[in-house]
Amino acid sequence: MSKRVTIKDIAQQAGVSVGTVDRVIHERGRVSAEVKAKVLQVMQALDFEPNLIASTLAFNRAIQIGVLMPQLHSDPYWDLPLLGMRRAQQSVKHYGVGLVEQMFDLFSPQDFKRSALALINQKPDALVFPPIFLKESLELLDHCAEVEVPTILVNTDVEHPQVMSYIGQDSYQSGVLAGKLLSMAMNGAGKVLLLNLDKETLNAKHLMDKELGLRHFLEQKDKNSFTVLRQDVEDFDNPERLDGLLKLLLQQYVDIKTVFVTNSRAYKLVEAIQEHAQPHLNILGFDLLPNNLHFLQMGKIDFLINQNASYQGYLAIKNLTDYFIFKKQLPRVQHLPLDIVVAENAAYYLQREQGN
Amino acid sequence: MSKRVTIKDIAQQAGVSVGTVDRVIHERGRVSAEVKAKVLQVMQALDFEPNLIASTLAFNRAIQIGVLMPQLHSDPYWDLPLLGMRRAQQSVKHYGVGLVEQMFDLFSPQDFKRSALALINQKPDALVFPPIFLKESLELLDHCAEVEVPTILVNTDVEHPQVMSYIGQDSYQSGVLAGKLLSMAMNGAGKVLLLNLDKETLNAKHLMDKELGLRHFLEQKDKNSFTVLRQDVEDFDNPERLDGLLKLLLQQYVDIKTVFVTNSRAYKLVEAIQEHAQPHLNILGFDLLPNNLHFLQMGKIDFLINQNASYQGYLAIKNLTDYFIFKKQLPRVQHLPLDIVVAENAAYYLQREQGN
DNA sequence: TTTTCTTGTGTGTGCGCACACACGATTTAA
DNA sequence: TTAAATCGTGTGTGCGCACACACAAGAAAA
Incomplete structure (x- = not known):
């Protein structure tokens, strides 16, 4: 067990005092060029690594x-x-x-x-x-x-x-990932409803990026079978309006199969949806909020992308x-990482969130 | 900026020396009951937390x-x-x-x-x-x-x-998760080929647990539509044999739609598969090995569960x-966590693997 | 009773480093 | 030419704690 090299060691080797070594290390000047070179050389030779513990203690x-x-x-x-x-x-x-x-x-x-x-x-x-x-x-x-x-x-x-x-x-990539997951859920064809439940959506770069990622993925995957319908809802705290809007959209576009909620508010959508007879919608949202997790476990949300x-x-x-x-x-x-969270692996992420 | 409480402070407050405080903290004995109680009480009162930096340095x-x-x-x-x-x-x-x-x-x-x-x-x-x-x-x-x-x-x-x-x-749960992902890929019905590419499979508890998880999930999901076919291959380093075996199985069971490779050797399967005209198989494997990632990016592996x-x-x-x-x-x-890795989010996990 | 052992306590040193200060040797300014 | 500023270097102290040691007082053993 080779003992650690200390500034004392290199001071001795270089034939100077620890103070001088210290000045070289911290580049505080006041050291002649030759001495500095010598000290640096010895530091190299002895492979000196400062003891960060001692350093922090002394820094105080x-x-x-x-x-x-x-x-x-x-x-x-x-x-x-x-x-x-x-x-x-x-x-x-x-x-x-x-x-x-x-x-x-x-x-x-x-x-x-x-x-x-x-x-x-x-x-x-x-x-x-x-x-x-x-x-x-x-x-x-x-x-x-x-x-x-x-x-x-x-x-x-x-x-x-x-x-x-x-x-x-990486907002763009999270949109791409959403595209991947939703296209899987749609089995080859269908419409994605992209829902921005936020204010000033146009001013929020990350939401724009997510949309871009989604669209790019679906276009590259199958331009003709997949389409995206975007809807911005600033009044997301009003369940009745949200539900009404959704009902309207579902009537108008019968091929809506999945919903992409671009932020952490997927649970607000689920809470708003009344049990009007409608085809099962696959919902993808973001983040491990308690409400989202609850609906994930219940099967009302299919995917959560954890943005950590x-x-x-x-x-x-x-x-x-x-x-x-x-x-x-x-x-x-x-x-x-963009963690794909489903009911079957949610517990571990939650645990980690709380752990470190 | 309330200054940190040190053992010196509590020594002073308790009317003893730092040595005594030290003995109390480390429970080295040699302290009278009253003094010990007093010191502990002062420590409580001042909310003393030892300076771990100094502690490590001194511990040496x-x-x-x-x-x-x-x-x-x-x-x-x-x-x-x-x-x-x-x-x-x-x-x-x-x-x-x-x-x-x-x-x-x-x-x-x-x-x-x-x-x-x-x-x-x-x-x-x-x-x-x-x-x-x-x-x-x-x-x-x-x-x-x-x-x-x-x-x-x-x-x-x-x-x-x-x-x-x-x-x-959690091996069992990783089997459950595999079941979830494969059932999604199978669209409601199909057979899963469970492939143990390992020696002494029966003696490997984690492989058994994965199988159990998979079977439980599929049973609970839809007992009649999903079935599991298990195959142990000890000779996994022989591509010809592996390919031959697979061809045989595919002829025999036409409804095999997905393959669950229970360990990190999914790439060995992909390497072995010759391009005989066969239905596209969705393959799920484990772990971010370079070879696995390569096939993931190429679309020859569909999912990797990262066991970190x-x-x-x-x-x-x-x-x-x-x-x-x-x-x-x-x-x-x-x-x-059991990370679900697809081509679209692989990069971030890889980066993290290398990072910390 | 004297000796030895035990108990309870305080003091001192060192961990490796950062940084303030001291001080002689130069250099610059007056 | 002398005083003052600057440079290059060494010494000393402290960061907060762990632990060895010293030592007095009482308890147990002789």
Whole structure:
């Protein structure tokens, strides 16, 4: 068991003091060129790897991660990433990593802006948020660039130099995957009803991408047999309207066989559907919300694509810890798996969501 | 920013020295009942949580984890858990966690026994292995109990008091899931060919469990329309024989629509199949081996159920680190998700396999 | 009673590193 | 030419904890 190499060892080998070695390692300057070269050479030769445990202990500085998320309990989906972050914080708190949480109203760009400002003013060492409002998010990123706060995005990616890393789904591909599953369920032919249960759908890039993925897949699969009918419903909290709309569509287009709910609100559709005699609809939705899972087990939802919302949050905090404590470089994009969840394998995902 | 509570703080509050507090924390005795109670009470009151970083640093002891695995590169599946373990070791090595690897011949119980002995003699602090040979594994576990080496099983679970934790698949449920997917592919009726491409199939509990799961699902789904035809092939490395056998079966049973390969060797089937005019067979197999993925992308394999073999190994090491360094209790059973992998979502799983 | 053992407690050192500070040797400014 | 700033380097302290050791006081054994 070859003992670990310490800075003391390399100091001795290089014929200098540990302080000098330290200066070389941290590039604090104040070291002559020759000595620096010598130290680096010895470090190479001895294959020195700093003891991160000791390093963290001695560093002894708290890292504050600013977290800007939708108000807790305002929407079941948006609770997941935040809870994931809190779990992650629990597991890295002994590295001195803390969260500064700031919530905003999910449907108010103004509130988003205001909250962002409040958060930045607390001078966090990094920032995590989902760019729900594109324009305001870009402004925020500009602001972050000014005050030099590295940023991780979750849920939706946005191109901006200040974005250090994106953690989340590949929306387009999740649309493709939905196409695959729905085409299987349709047995060769049929119409897919694409349901956007959201506000400002046109402004939500990820929903657009999902639609694109679905359409591309079905076109490439069988242009003539499969078609997509799209319907945006902003008033998704009104079951009667939703049910009425669906009844109307089913009368008009008899060959609707499947429904693709593009976000986590599939359960709202199921709740709204009255038992009017209709052909069995195969429904595909997203995310392991309790309500969705309930209907999945009952057979009223056929597929859920798990976007790992909770794990997104978890990873965001873990990654920032890696970045600050362990000095790891982060990948610009981290696409999480698109898990296909059916009644038969739901339990394990649920368990994992709660576990880490 | 409430500063962390240290043992010094609680020593002060309790009116004792840090040494005494230390003794209470580690239950090393030599503390009077009253003092102990007082210290515990103060710890409660101040909500003391030990600084694990400082603790590990001061502890300063190397943990050696014994790893007993099939010879590398003898079977593509069995490479995965080992590689996962090595990756995990990389990421926890600064806690002083090291691996002692001992390989054995995948098809030789004797060699397993011999290797196990050699490993135990090196007195590792813990042991990880897959109980491939049931009888020999139980003996090994008895031996571990004697020398008090805690053990984690991967891949297959075995009931034994010395097993601290099992990490792996739920074999039965993976059979159920296979049933679900195959029944979808069969559109209401058809025969499933269950193919065990392995030796000593009857002795392999996980294969039996998969079959059970499949049969139960199909029975409950539609007893009359679905049937299962089972075939064990020990000579799976002989493509001609495999192809001949398949041709024969397809002639005999014209309603075979899908094939369930119960382990990671689906690619061997695909490689063996000649292009004799036959109905398209939907094939379901296990695990993200390069060959399997290749055929998945080509459309020759329809589904792969990912048993997270690599992650099993990763978790085993991570969990032992948690156990030894962070003093966490481990769950007796950790079932990993049964990922449904199709061509459209394979990339993300592959990426994750390589990532952590 | 003296000796030995046990019990309860405090003190001190070290884990490997980060960083502040000290200080002589140069270099630059006055 | 002397004072002041700068550079290159070494020393020392502390991060929070684990653990060995010291030591007094009382209990048990001789």
